Amino acid sequence: MDVAVIKYNAxxxxxxxxxxxxxxxxxxLTDNWEAIKKADKVIFPGQGEASTxxxxxxxRKLDELIKELEQPFFGICLGLQLLCEHSEEYDTDCLGIFPVKVKKFPPEDKVPHIGWNNLENLKSPLLDGLDDNAYVYYVHxxxxEIxxxxxxATSHYITDFSALLHRDNYYAMQAHPEKSSVSGEKILTNFLKL
Known part of the structure; x- marks a missing residue:
């Protein structure tokens, strides 16, 4: 199975x-249009800043390509936020796959949210095999918004927020599955089976 991981300097x-x-x-890892279009699955990971x-x-017109893709697509961390409509981070218009706004946690002394937190309200085949309250690793x-x-799936830190989103072939996760031990490996395995 070929997986294209989108390169965008994150x-x-x-x-x-x-x-x-x-x-x-x-x-x-690629930003090549043809390689991304041909891949069986596409992953859009990253840590970084939304406007950059x-x-x-x-x-690179990757914003246009991402909206055209039909294969299973998985945004991770910043990847989830960029799939949303708008981010408060430098007042950035994002890709708009999800009609959801991205906001900054208040207050300043409580961010970033780093560490293990549980998932709640699970409802997707992407989360098959996970218990409600499975723990995943966050840095954000x-x-x-929900x-x-x-x-x-939701998590709670200061407020309830979207831990995972799904619309059509697009899935996204705020936490880092690659750093989330057994739970994260299960989610990545489920994604690869979609």
Whole structure:
């Protein structure tokens, strides 16, 4: 199975590639349109800042490509936030796959949210085999609001937020599955089976 991991100058990509390799996927880091379009699955990972990442995507017209893809697509951390409509981080318009706003956690002395936190209200085949309250690993200062149609799991830190989102072929997760031990490996395995 060929997995394209979208290159857009965001951090934390290598650990995603290692995790996919451990699961037996043939993964490559690329910003090449044809390679991304041909892949069986696409992963959009990253840590970083929304406006810089969106600028890179637009310069390479990857923003247009992402909206056209039909194969299973998985955004991770910043990848989830960029799939939303708008981020408060430097007032950034994002890709709009999910009609959801990304906001900064208040207050300043409580961010970033780093560490293990549980998933609640699980409702997707992507989460098959996980117990309600399975723990995953977070590093983020911004969060996606909850959407009644597209939120497939929630977490709580200061406020409830979308831990995972799903719409059509697009899935996204705020935590880092590649750093989330057994729970994260299960989610990546489920994604590869979609």
């Amino acid at each position: 951090g934390n990509v290598q650990s995603v590639l290692y995790a996919l390799e451990r699961l037996g996927a043939n993964a490559s 990442a969106m600028k890179y995507l637009k310069e 200062s911004f969060f996606a 959407h009644s149609a597209y939120t497939i």
